[in-house]
Amino acid sequence: MDNKKATPVSTLGEFGLIHHLTDKIELQNASSLKGVGDDAAVLDYKSKQQVVTTDLLLEGIHFNLMYVPLKHLGYKAVVVNLSDVYAMNATPRQITVSIALSNKFSVEAIDELYEGIQLACDKYGVDLVGGDTTSSLTGLVISITALGEVDEGQAVYRNGAQLNDLVCVSGDLGGAYMGLQLLERENEVYKVNPQEQPQLEGYDYILERQLKPEARPDILKALQKLEIKPTAMIDLSDGLSSDLMHICTQSNVGCMIYEEKIPLDYQTKRFADELSINPLVAALNGGEDYELLFTIPIADHEKIKNDPDITVIGHICEADKGLNLVTGMGSTIELQAQGWNHLKKNEE
Amino acid sequence: MDNKKATPVSTLGEFGLIHHLTDKIELQNASSLKGVGDDAAVLDYKSKQQVVTTDLLLEGIHFNLMYVPLKHLGYKAVVVNLSDVYAMNATPRQITVSIALSNKFSVEAIDELYEGIQLACDKYGVDLVGGDTTSSLTGLVISITALGEVDEGQAVYRNGAQLNDLVCVSGDLGGAYMGLQLLERENEVYKVNPQEQPQLEGYDYILERQLKPEARPDILKALQKLEIKPTAMIDLSDGLSSDLMHICTQSNVGCMIYEEKIPLDYQTKRFADELSINPLVAALNGGEDYELLFTIPIADHEKIKNDPDITVIGHICEADKGLNLVTGMGSTIELQAQGWNHLKKNEE
Known part of the structure; x- marks a missing residue:
């Protein structure tokens, strides 16, 4: 890193930096009429919502x-927004990206950030159509807005879960949280002894879950192919407990979730073992998995049961029963929604 | 201020704060199908762009x-975004508001911010449909995205100015900058002697220009009524020099602007006198006036010349002539685009 070129942003100025970051952008969506460079971008969604x-x-x-x-x-900042768009059963088309930078960031550093942003745009077929660039007194701030399209009547909200619906998740859970624990552990070691090599071998999957998460348009496609429209859907950003709580509260229902059904990767379990914590906690309260959590009519069980990327983890019950986890030992405990409560953390 | 109630945000938590801030929002636009409370808002623009x-x-x-x-x-943060929408010849319909807060902000303080946001939404007929709320280590961050609608073919870009077009501005210029100078002067006095009363009398107009600017939908309506479609348009956020530069660069033209035509309010001139600075500098480089700067075909001169809110300040010429200011003394000087170069300021 140290021998890399570090051009001060001041050599470009604000307009120069914007030009530098955006002049190679090519719009790829028909709905993107005008991108960066005017007071606003112009879009045309025709008859789509x-x-x-x-x-x-x-x-x-x-x-x-x-x-x-x-x-x-940069990559992750885009993906987490696109994940919200997919969680509406919609297809992302545009993003705007605003950044605030303190003077510790060189042009080369910002280029790296935008490389990641552009990579995510390319992968998910999204256009960067606008933003704002300013300075910051203390660090980096990134604000991203994502826009997407959905056919009339096809948006899936959090409030549609019905009694007896199956509760499903894509992929596996808790990996992003365990990846974060690993990175933080190695960072602590580094602070004490900068010469020590980080011990990351064998944990590439959970590191990637934390550092380079992916959204799940493939799950939407699979559901469409199976002719299943979820009754409610949310992306798992705050952890299964919080996100289930959002669906149940807004749908005015309760749920029963089975511990043994919650999909956990081998690395998630192994690193949890290493830290002597229950990997279930990572799945329930960790967050940042960016998998889809959704409910489907029980009649669709046959269609979905053989999809290796989708796991049925429980079912919807009456609201007065609350949100429950049935443990491997058969006891039932009430789920507590915790999530990433930054505000509480900050105020302790 | 001191005897006001100050409830820590931690008593609500993130989800509680979001609920507190958004549960009274009523959507008023037909295009706002679903606002705050899901992974994303859902909009329907029908055949509009x-x-x-x-x-x-x-x-x-x-x-x-x-x-x-x-x-x-809060009010200003919304208005500056709506101003960009109007500068496209469009009508704003929705905003999203994200805020990051350090723990110096109480629930009551955030309520004041949102009162201003809501006031602007009400005044301009805009729905708050989403956002993000998080904590910050050092201060307040506000990120606003505005969405608006425009009929196909009616968007006005920065790149359409033609040779001999008239250059027009709405309202008067430099007031917001002089208001800022006044506030900063009084803040310096206060820092030295907190007992001293601020000297703000007689300057209510320039203070309001700085603290509570308004966007100019009335100008768009007036132009529509006069059957004038600007060839290029931008809102004056960075100062006349920078914003003219954007129009001229993107339209590949030059311009001649006349010092004596630039509209200045009496208070702007008086306070500039008091500080022994040229009020023209405030108009050219001050920014934040949020007036509209636009070009119209010279054939429309008759239609516009009696509108008291619109002033013709010059005309478009060939690109190779550059951007020029003809002074009251008849000499011609080249305009330098400065604007708010936060990045350069920060790096000096």
């Missing part, structure tokens, strides 16, 4: 540049 | 809470 979602990420709160490469950060 | 614009505002860079009341800040 549109979804819009936004996230604000701050250095020191949402990411630690000690162990998160800027390229990965 | 859509514009999207975004701004990122940081405490210490864009605003100083020593002299900017939170309610005004």
Whole structure:
């Protein structure tokens, strides 16, 4: 890193930096009429409906540049927004990206961030159509807004879960949280002894879950092919407990989830063992898995049961029964929604 | 201020705060199908085209809470985004608002901010449909994205100015900058002697220009009524020099602007006199006036010349002539685009 070129942003100025970051952008969606460079971008969704979602990420709160490469950060910042679009059963088409930078960031550093942003745009077929670039007194701030399209009547909300619906998740859970624990452990070791090599071997999967998560358009496609429309859907950003709580509260239902059904990867379990924690906690409260959590009519069970990427983890019950986890030992405990309560953390 | 109630945000938590801030929101636009509360908002623009614009505002860079009341800040943060929508000849319909807060902000303080946000939404007929709420280590961050609609073919870009077009501005210029100078002067006095009363009398107009600017939908309506479609348009956020530069560069033209035509309010001139600075500098480089700068065909001169809110300040010429200001003394000087170069300021 040290021998890399580090051009001060001041050599470009704000307009120069914007030009530098955006002049190679080519719009790829028919709905993107005009991108960066005017007071606003211009879009045309024709007869489609549109979804819009936004996230604000701050250095020191949402990411630690000690162990998160800027390229990965840019990629992830885009993906977490696209994940929200997919969770509406919609297809993302455009993003805007605003960044605030302190003077520790060189043009090359910002280029790395935008490489990651562009990589995510390319992978998910999304156009970067606007944004804002400014300075910051203390660190990096990233604000991304994603726009997507959905056919009329096809949006899936959090409030549609019905009694006896099956509760399903894609992929596996808790990996992103365990990856974060690993990165933080190695960062602590590094702070004490910078010469020590980080011990990351054998944990590439959970590291990738944390550093370079992917959204799940493939699951939407699979459901479409199986002719299943979820009754409710959310993406797993805050952890299974919180996100289930959102679906149950908004749908005015309760749920029964089975511990033994919750999909956990081998590395998630192994590293949890190493830290002597229950991997279930990572799945329930860890967050950042960006898998889809959704409910489907029980009549669709036959269609879905052989899909290796989708796991039925429980079912919807009456609201007065609450949110329950049936443990491997057969006892039932009430789920507590915790999530990433940054505000509480900050105020302790 | 001191005897006001100050409830820590931690008593609500993140989800509680979001609920507190958004549960009274009523959607007013037909295009807002679903607002706050799901993974994304859902919009339906039918056959209309859509514009999207975004701004990122940081405490210490864009605003100083020593002299900017939170309610005004919320109002202004919305208005500056709507101004960008109007500058596309479009009508704003929705905004998303993301905020990051350090623990110096109480629930009551955030309520004041949102009162201002809601006031702007009500005044301009805009729905708050989403956002993000998180914590910050150092201060307040506000990120707003505005969405608006425009009929196909009616969007006005920066790149359409033609040879001999008239260059027009709405309202008067430089007031917001002089208001800022006044607030900063009084803030310096206060820092030295907190007992001293601020000397703000007779300057209500320039203070309002700085603290509570308005966007100009009335100008778009007036132009529509006069059957004039601007050939190029931008809102004056960075100062006349920078914003003219954007139009001229993108339209590949030059311009001649006449000093004596630039509209200045009496208070702007008087306070500039008091500080022994040229009020023209405030108009050219001050920014934040949020007036509209636009070009119209010379054939439309008759239609526009009696509108008291619109001033013709010059005309478009060949690109190789550059951007020129003809002074009151008849000499011609080249305009330098400066704008708010936060990045350069920060790096000096």
